[in-house]
Amino acid sequence: MLTIGDLSRKTGVKIPTIRYYEQMGLLDAAERSEGNQRRYAAPERERLSFIKHARELGLTIEAIRELIDLSAHPERPCEEADRIAAEQLTAVREKIEKLRRLEKELKRIATRCAGDQIKDCYVIRALAHHDMCESDH
Amino acid sequence: MLTIGDLSRKTGVKIPTIRYYEQMGLLDAAERSEGNQRRYAAPERERLSFIKHARELGLTIEAIRELIDLSAHPERPCEEADRIAAEQLTAVREKIEKLRRLEKELKRIATRCAGDQIKDCYVIRALAHHDMCESDH
């Protein structure tokens, strides 16, 4: 059995975060030692790795909860799980698109400062006037 | 003079957000009508547009505060403003890079479900086992 510290080291999830996931219902309430400390075995470790991986992929706690509920019913069709993954993919693509536009504009702003005093600074002027932007956002 | 509602409509910044920016010190405390309602003129509107634009570009409230402080001292060199813009650019590029890796993996996960029941679902299995990932994150 692992202590919460062991589990934390093995999964790379911080201790308070593990307790937080338990509180949020992503992890079942852990078994306890005689002295009331949490003890974990392999299944909990796998579950936590699942959660960690999903979080890294940008899934919300809520989406992860859905997936966990799903996996508790292995006889159901997996369309739902596919849908959740597809939604994440769409969300990620939108974020990338938005950031690309920002990158373009920041690049323009950050490299074009003509004056050497704030009063002539291109950064300041560009931020003040949206109409200096080339793309819209 | 504009009411807070007028200002909100003209800038596209929601009313509670305007009050929040005032509280955070990004906007000076507004002039008030006899009945204690906020009244705004052109300079405040410009300032708010500046803030909005900067937020859209991903600058934090703190970074915006720095820029505002900077612009209050027009005689200073604009290196600082350049630095802030450059930092933002770096941050945005890192975010894009990270999201690209996630996109790649989600794409793989979301399109490869072989089974039609949860117990065979690729999504679930991929999330459980990081070592199924092609790139690292």
Next chain:
DNA sequence: TCATTTTCTATAGTGACTAGAGATTGGCCA
């Protein structure tokens, strides 16, 4: 046995808002 480390609970803080309650003010129409 003692000291150090780990863990426990509970609470508050983060950032950038958003939502709601309950009270006041402003503007318009008759």
Next chain:
DNA sequence: TGGCCAATCTCTAGTCACTATAGAAAATGA
């Protein structure tokens, strides 16, 4: 001038996914 309703006011709490802190109890190693 009165009445009405929308807009505004302040204040508090909620959001998300943690992170940090305090003070107490348990576990471990010398």
